[in-house]
Amino acid sequence: MGIISSGFHGKRRTGNPALPPGQYETGSFPVLTAGPAPYVSPADWEFFITTETGQHRTWSWDDLMALPQADIRSDIHCVTSWSKLGTSWRGVSLDTLFEDVETTSEFTTAHSYGGYTTNVPLQDLLDGQAWVAWEFDGEPLERAHGGPARLLIPHLYFWKSAKWINGLELMPHDVPGFWESNGYHIYGDPWREERYS
Amino acid sequence: MSTLWRVADVVSGVPETESSRTIGLRVDGLNGNLAGQHIDIRLTADDGYTAVRSYSVATAGMDEILEITVDELANGEVSPYLVRDLMVGDQLEIRGPVGGWFVWRPTDPNPVQLIAGGSGIVPLMSMIRAHEASENPSPFRLLYSLKSPESGFYREELLTLGQESPKLAVDYFYTRKVPEGWPTTPKRLTAETLLASILPTDAAPDIFICGQTVFVETVTEWLVEAGYPAASIKTERFGGTGGIR
Ligand SMILES: Cc1cc2nc3c(=O)[nH]c(=O)nc-3n(C[C@H](O)[C@H](O)[C@H](O)COP(=O)(O)OP(=O)(O)OC[C@H]3O[C@@H](n4cnc5c(N)ncnc54)[C@H](O)[C@@H]3O)c2cc1C
Numbered sequence: 001m002g003i004i005s006s007g008f009h010g011k012r013r014t015g016n017p018a019l020p021p022g023q024y025e026t027g028s029f030p031v032l033t034a035g036p037a038p039y040v041s042p043a044d045w046e047f048f049i050t051t052e053t054g055q056h057r058t059w060s061w062d063d064l065m066a067l068p069q070a071d072i073r074s075d076i077h078c079v080t081s082w083s084k085l086g087t088s089w090r091g092v093s094l095d096t097l098f099e100d101v102e103t104t105s106e107f108t109t110a111h112s113y114g115g116y117t118t119n120v121p122l123q124d125l126l127d128g129q130a131w132v133a134w135e136f137d138g139e140p141l142e143r144a145h146g147g148p149a150r151l152l153i154p155h156l157y158f159w160k161s162a163k164w165i166n167g168l169e170l171m172p173h174d175v176p177g178f179w180e181s182n183g184y185h186i187y188g189d190p191w192r193e194e195r196y197s
Numbered sequence: 198m199s200t201l202w203r204v205a206d207v208v209s210g211v212p213e214t215e216s217s218r219t220i221g222l223r224v225d226g227l228n229g230n231l232a233g234q235h236i237d238i239r240l241t242a243d244d245g246y247t248a249v250r251s252y253s254v255a256t257a258g259m260d261e262i263l264e265i266t267v268d269e270l271a272n273g274e275v276s277p278y279l280v281r282d283l284m285v286g287d288q289l290e291i292r293g294p295v296g297g298w299f300v301w302r303p304t305d306p307n308p309v310q311l312i313a314g315g316s317g318i319v320p321l322m323s324m325i326r327a328h329e330a331s332e333n334p335s336p337f338r339l340l341y342s343l344k345s346p347e348s349g350f351y352r353e354e355l356l357t358l359g360q361e362s363p364k365l366a367v368d369y370f371y372t373r374k375v376p377e378g379w380p381t382t383p384k385r386l387t388a389e390t391l392l393a394s395i396l397p398t399d400a401a402p403d404i405f406i407c408g409q410t411v412f413v414e415t416v417t418e419w420l421v422e423a424g425y426p427a428a429s430i431k432t433e434r435f436g437g438t439g440g441i442r
Contacts, residue, residue, distance in 0.1 A: 002241040003204060003288045010246050011274040022249050031410055031434070036417045036427040081249065114427065144414065182297040196295055 020190040023083040031144045038114035042148045048167030051103045067092045074154035077190040091133030094125045105170035113164040118177035157188035202290045217268040218280045230294035232257040232301045232327035233320045237292040250275045253320035257327035268316040299433045303331035307403045310396045311339040314408025338366045345374035368394040388419040398424050407433040
């Protein structure tokens with residue numbers, strides 16, 4: 001046990017087993033971004049997957065809409081300690097987008113409009129674990145929250161769910177992204193409190 | 198290293214305003230901090246329950262002592278304890294300093310515009326102090342938006358620096374109550390007033406904005422619309438939950 005702070009009792013708002021350690025539940029949806037939110041209209045939006053052999057696939061907004069859509073209900077956990085339980089989203093599973101992609105790489109770098117990057121192991125994106133999400137709570141995703149589309153990887157801290165997603169680059173090695181190069185954990189499992197590097 | 202919890206001794210506690218306090222912490226083996234970084238503080242109750250919150254470091258570059266300034270939030274879990282109950286001689290645990298993005302380094306060549314809302318002044322003050330202590334001659338300008346004169350942090354120091362430092366300009370903006378003899382009445386910050394009080398786009402400043410989430414979002418939008426390149430703007434938001442839809 002750590003140093004006891006005499007007279008500190010705390011509010012014990014974290015008794016909920018759905019909350020990872022050190023997280024508290026919020027009903028609102030905080031916005032946290034490294035800089036200004038980029039403007040990307042669906043007409044200009046594009047999603048790519050690039051492999052180590054140079055195979056480059058792209059999807060336009062209309063391409064994305066034409067794919068099978070998934071409804072996702074999940075808890076999300078931000079590294080700044082808030083969690084939002086039971087959020088609902090709509091989007092396209094990365095299993096769908098990876099169907100025709102041949103790769104031996106185990107890692108990816110997610111690239112966003114505005115230059116943000118984050119690294120995610122490929123196995124964390126597949127098997128129904130991750131989506132390109134464009135609807136939140138029945139409404140088109142707001143720009144402040146990554147609209148027109150963001151990654152949604154609920155089992156990792158939310159900085160991995162890159163807003164304004166533009167594409168995924170397959171990587172032979174794990175290369176730290178933006179926050180990972182700035183003191184945050186390379187992987188980011190909320191249940192293990194992998195906050196900082 | 199920064200993931201380890203370390204014991205800090207509380208070496209000072211000085212009221213900053215009616216609702217806030219500057220707390221000095223000594224951490225053995227601490228090698229100073231970069232201007233703009235924050236630490237995490239962990240409090241433990243006698244049955245083992247813990248609470249963790251982030252606080253920006255207000256000072257910069259000192260060896261084993263750093264200072265934070267905590268503003269008490271009504272009904273908050275941690276800040277009332279830090280502002281009211283923690284005593285000199287107590288110990289607590291810290292992690293960090295962390296952060297390599299919202300930081301200013303004395304080797305940064307560009308002019309700097311700082312924009313603070315309320316307690317968002319804290320990491321910006323650290324940058325001002327680091328800049329004053331350095332040989333870096335680039336101009337700094339601070340716009341500090343406040344409810345009232347009484348709620349200002351570091352009042353004497355900013356007043357003195359604003360008058361005496363050749364490389365810092367300080368502009369205050371009051372939203373609820375102005376000081377006696379102030380030329381305007383209190384009002385909401387607008388894009389126009391903001392833009393009139395900061396370094397112009399052609400000065401190509403690096404811009405640091407810090408405050409509650411809504412303040413940061415609003416100001417950032419105005420700046421981008423006014424033509425400041427998005428890449429020149431860095432933001433830090435204090436509101437884990439504050440003021441969101
Ligand atoms: C990088 C960073 C740097 C920061 N630097 C500073 C700094 O220099 N100075 C500073 O003063 N602050 C700073 N903060 C903010 C600080 O971390 C705390 O958020 C702040 O002190 C409030 O903590 P608290 O425990 O007192 O309030 P909390 O208990 O977290 O409450 C915050 C507000 O949310 C409400 N609330 C929270 N949980 C619930 C709930 N379950 N139900 C209902 N209401 C709830 C409370 O009533 C209160 O109004 C910083 C934050 C970050 C992320």
